[in-house]
Amino acid sequence: MAKIDNKTTSKIVVQYGAKPELLVQILQTIVMRFGWIPEDTIRQLADELNLSRADVHGVVQYYQDFRTEEPGKHIVKICQAEACQAMGSRALTDHAEKTLAMNLHDTKDDITLEPVYCLGNCACSPAVMVNGRTYGRVDAARFDELLAGMRSATP
Numbered sequence: 001m002a003k004i005d006n007k008t009t010s011k012i013v014v015q016y017g018a019k020p021e022l023l024v025q026i027l028q029t030i031v032m033r034f035g036w037i038p039e040d041t042i043r044q045l046a047d048e049l050n051l052s053r054a055d056v057h058g059v060v061q062y063y064q065d066f067r068t069e070e071p072g073k074h075i076v077k078i079c080q081a082e083a084c085q086a087m088g089s090r091a092l093t094d095h096a097e098k099t100l101a102m103n104l105h106d107t108k109d110d111i112t113l114e115p116v117y118c119l120g121n122c123a124c125s126p127a128v129m130v131n132g133r134t135y136g137r138v139d140a141a142r143f144d145e146l147l148a149g150m151r152s153a154t155p
């Protein structure tokens with residue numbers, strides 16, 4: 001992911017006509033480009049959109065995908081919604097946390113492990129997303145394969 005800079009943030013704001021009612025779209029664009037929204041960017045958006053910082057914070061906190069901490073190079077999401085839970089996502093999450101020696105919401109060794117609430121892949125539960133790609137019927141062995149593949153693909 002690229003590093004966040006104020007000029008690019010300003011260009012994104014201008015691209016949306018500096019309209020405060022388009023804050024969600026502006027935040028989505030920033031997250032797509034940079035992967036997260038630092039405090040400085042929240043301050044800048046509040047200034048440039050003539051909103052309070054609390055307004056911007058409120059929207060950022062409402063949406064799960066608006067991270068306020070820099071993610072790792074790799075993002076691994078494990079579905080925690082009902083269909084996946086029924087098919088073992090809790091056990092899979094325990095395995096992932098043990099294997100990666102981290103908890104959900106943590107970032108370590110360039111990997112961010114996150115919960116997600118339905119990937120639209122319920123028929124193939126439990127579902128996992130690795131760097132934006134969804135995988136179904138993931139058990140512990142398949143999870144380990146996905147991690148190995150992800151690590152070997154790292155330049």
Ligand code: FES
Nearest residue numbers: 079081084119121
């Ligand atoms: S509940 Fe997990 S993909 Fe839908």
